[in-house]
Amino acid sequence: MADLGLSDHHQSCMGGYLRFTKYQRAQRLRSVDACFQDVKDTRLLEETYTSDEVVELLDSLADVVRAEVEGELIHATHTNSVLLSNVFAQAQKWHLELTVDTSNLENQELLEDVRKFEEAEAQGRLGIDKKPPARTLAPLGDQEGPTALLHAEIKRLTEENGEMKRRLELAESKVTDLAKTKAEMSLTLQTTSDELGRVRQTISSRPTLEEVSELSDEVEKMRLELSTKVEEKEATQEQLQSDLSLSKQRLAQVKSQLQLAEKELEKKFSQTGAYQNMKKMLGNKNDQIKALRKKLEIYEPSKEDIIEE
Structure with missing residues (x-):
């Protein structure tokens, strides 16, 4: 009997799948x-046919x-894809x-083992139940105790990690916009400073005290307004950069907690019944x-023992 290295339950599932494929082959x-x-x-209603008629018929x-x-x-192909999707879905519930490995699909030794397994199963020599009870991997969220808590913590950390990434991207976008505005x-x-220089030259060529005073006050007012706006933008940019740094630190902490939670989950799983x-x-x-x-050594001695005798 071929040994596929599977448990009794999985061998029962394999036997059921091979019976299904055998039935499908028979139908095809x-x-x-x-x-x-x-x-x-x-089509074969006449006694004789010409060569052209035979070619057309074939x-x-x-x-x-x-x-x-x-x-x-x-x-x-679609049936095998559905089977793989079911297996992957059960595995995802356990993270x-x-x-x-598609390279093993043409492995002749493995294919020979499957052929022998199918023949033995067809002859009823596997010694396992022909119709195993339908069982699936239970999701972590359906269990109680520390495993359920770990699963909930991993889910929370994953959501928090995604939220931190979104906030980080938003902060980086704001910093970029502020840099462009600055x-x-x-x-x-x-440009205003250059214009002020030209105004001063014009005033010097046409020296009028009142005009000089008015233009100087207006230009100084504009300069103060622009300086104030630049200082406000710089303060906002510094605050965003500080928030961005804190967000990166928080994101690193969340990733670390997520890794610890996954390791704890693996440890808890190894301790399950x-x-x-x-x-x-x-x-x-x-x-x-x-x-x-x-x-076997008692009933079938090795070649070395036979030679010594």
């Missing part, structure tokens, strides 16, 4: 047989069979990330294998 083969039988019943049959096979291959105001201040039972079952299996090997 019946469809192909029906295509040929349909040709026999509807081409027509090939198109029908091709369409039938292609449709069934697509259906098989596990599974991977698929540059524009600096340019405006420089299901994990301990699985570990105990593996130990029992190893002990049984060792005992069987000892019995």
Whole structure:
């Protein structure tokens, strides 16, 4: 009997899936047989045919069979995709990330093991229940105790992490806008200073005391207003930069707490009864294998023992 390295429950699931695929193969083969039988019943009505008629008949049959096979291959691909999505969905409930190694799909040794497993299952030699009870991985949120608390904490930290990222992006956007505004105001201040210089030159060429006083007061007022606006923008920019620094520190703390919570969750899972039972079952299996090997050495001595005799 082929050993796939799976538990009894998973081997039962494998057996059920192989029975399903065997039934599907039988249905597909019946469809192909029906295509040929349909040709026999509807097209082979004369005693003799020309070569062109035979070619046309075979081409027509090939198109029908091709369409039938292609449709069934697509259906098989979609069925396997649904099976993978179910497995991935159960793994995600335990915060596990599974991977698929497609390079092993053409491994002849593994394919041979599956073939032997299917033959043994078909002959009823696996010694497991043909219809295992339907069981799925329970989500952490459905349990009670520290595991549920860890799951809730991970969810809270994840949401807080996302909120901190959004606030960080908003703060960076505001800092960028303020930097652009500051540059524009600096340019405006420089332009005003240049204009003031030109006004002073004009006043010196047309020396009128009242005009000089009015223009000087107006220009000084404009300069004070621009300086005040620049100082306000700089103060706002410094405050945003301070908030941005605090947000980055808080984000780092949230990431650290999230990592600690995930490690604690893994630790709690290793202490659950299901994990301990699985570990105990593996130990029992190893002990049984060792005992069987000892019995095998008694009834089938090694080649070295035979040579010595």
